[in-house]
Amino acid sequence: MTTETAPHMALPGGEMLAWSDLPEERLTDGGPLAALAARVVPAGARVLVAGPHDPALLGRLAHAEVTCLLRGYPDGVVLADRAARVVVGGPTGLPAGESFDVVIAAAGLDAIESVEGPRLGWQGVLDRLVGALRPDGALVLRLDNPLGVTRLVATEPWYADRADSAWTISGVLDAGRPANLAQLRARLAAVGLRTDATFAAYPGTGATTALLDADELDRRTTSGLFDAVLHGACAGGFTGAAVLQDPARLAVDALHAGLGSALAPSWLLLARRSSGPAPERIDLPVALVQTGPPGIGVAEVVAEGGGWRWRITDPKARSETTPAPFASREAAYRDPAALDGPVPEGRLLRSLLLDACLRRDQDTLRRLLGGYAGWLAGQAGADGRLTGAVALAGTDNVVVDGDRFAVLDPSWQAAAPLGGEVALARGLWRFAAALLTGGYAHPWASTLDVAGLTVVLAGLAGRDLDRRTVDAAIEAEAAITAALRGLDTDGWVTLATELRAVEPTDPPAGPRSYQQLHEAWVRQREEITRLTAKLTWIEGLLDLREKGLRHAETKLNLLSGSLRYQVGKLAVKPARLAKRGARAAKRRAREALAPKQEEQ
Secondary structure, three states: OOEEEEOOEEEOOOOEOOOOOOOOOOOHHHHHHHHHHHHHOOOOOEEEEEOOOOHHHHHHOOOOEEEEEEOEHHHHHHHOOOOOEEEEOOHHHOOOOOOEEEEEEOOOOOOOOOOOOOOOHHHHHHHHHHHOEEEEEEEEEEEEOOOOHHHHHEOOOHHHOOOOOOOOOOOOOOOOOOOOHHHHHHHHHHOOEEEEEEEEEEOOOOOOOEEEEHHHHHHOOOOHHHHHHHHHHHHHHOOOOEEOOOHHHHHHHHHHOOOOOOOOOEEEEEEEEOOOOOOOOOOOOOEEEEOOOOOOOEEEEEEEOOEEEEEEOOHHHHHOOOOOOHHHHOOEEEOHHHOOOEOOOOEEHHHHHHHHHHOOOHHHHHHHHHHHHHHHHHHOOOOOEEEEOHHHOOHHHEEEEOOEEEEOOOOEEEEEEEEHHHHHHHHHHHHHHHHHHOOOOOOOOOOOOHHHHHHHHHHHOOOOOOHHHHHHHHHHHHHHHHHHHOOOHHHHHHHHHHHHOOOOOOOOOOOEEHHHHHHHHHHHHHHHHHHHHHHHHHHHHHHHHHHHHHHHHHHHHHHHOOHHHHHHHHHHHHHHHHHHHHHHHHHHHHHHHHHHHHHO
């Protein structure tokens, strides 16, 4: 029996009246998933959104007839006004005979099944959803990776999950569900679905901010674009979280090892139910990336003409070039119109520099840093100042292809020209801070601070920078970062103070990695040991000199009490008196002659 509680909500039984699954972290316009769904769903299609999804996803599907299948009643209340119909009751509550053009289960199958109704298991839920697909219908399905980056950096073991949602804990031991991409594709093929596209979803905690084509991810292991996207997604997605090791470092290492898709936190597959010839494939992007604040929607990277091109998915974002509030009026902003050109080929400069530092290859460092400095100088105007995207081109946003340097993401724009030396010092300071606080090995003395290493890097680049220029670069970095984060004046001042206080013994910014915290502790211990040894040496030197002074004082005391000293003192005293008298007589004679000289 179905209970109607609202014009668009049905409770067929099995609903969880006090349970909510809707994500707390939500992205503007639904993020990359909503952008992908808008591509997959044709106009006028009947769509089943199974499981909890960001409500903004339904806004991107306004051109279709959407039915939501949920298990939590509070979620149904939230989405009732956004969908044509809401069914609350889990997979068994879906009426028999219903068919849809597209089924979206991008939250996974576990979040669909209700504990208040019959338990179907992972395969049973898949069979129920596939049964609701029309011929040539499409299924968008997500599967969490039991050996993905999220699991590998978690501080708590997966088998000890204490979350309220962990009624049952599934992992690789459960043979009833796939544990990797090959098994998932085999399960889909067994129910009559053909996999058309596979995306690696990052970062894995909260909302997905990057969808990357899994095949391209495994093929383009040195791509500067993938390097920057993975690092940015994981660094931002785990900010403030306690982890075993740096997820951004692990994701980038996985990319270069050809395991970018194998270690993805989750996968998103597009499969079709078709027994005939394959229909014309939808033109899907290579990557969909949620841009950081101030956001400009989702940036797509599409294959075109043998290369890749940037594209913004939300047409409204193209005209929204207004900078973020507060400091962004003065320092920097993002320009959506700039993301409408080719994506430059090459490797990320930051990764090349880190590799050279780890190998103590100073020749390569000179070549890369010299090329970077020369490229910046070549982009400067007649007054030596840089404008636009080049002014903000740090080592984490520049790709290198042979001897050619190029800005990867040109949407980051400087609002005012920046001096060439200051722009170079800013880029080198950012790299030096990441190198030292990250605990990376390098060929220079361990006593260098961040500003000192910046000066050394500039020397390798053939540039003579002083600490005053580095200080100006830190001020510029604070202003630019505050602008891009939309901070007010107080936030800018606090940020500037924090940047000036960065020390080599500090842990890096971002996730609280136990591995990096331990490495920071080791650096602090080494620094304390060095300072202790220096203090011991100084104390020994002071003791030695104090002994010398005491010996000299004793010797003087002995000499002052001897017969020779007394006789000498008596002999010298008349001579001193005579010398003093001669000086007085000479002064009186000079005073007496002065008036006569004036009369003459």
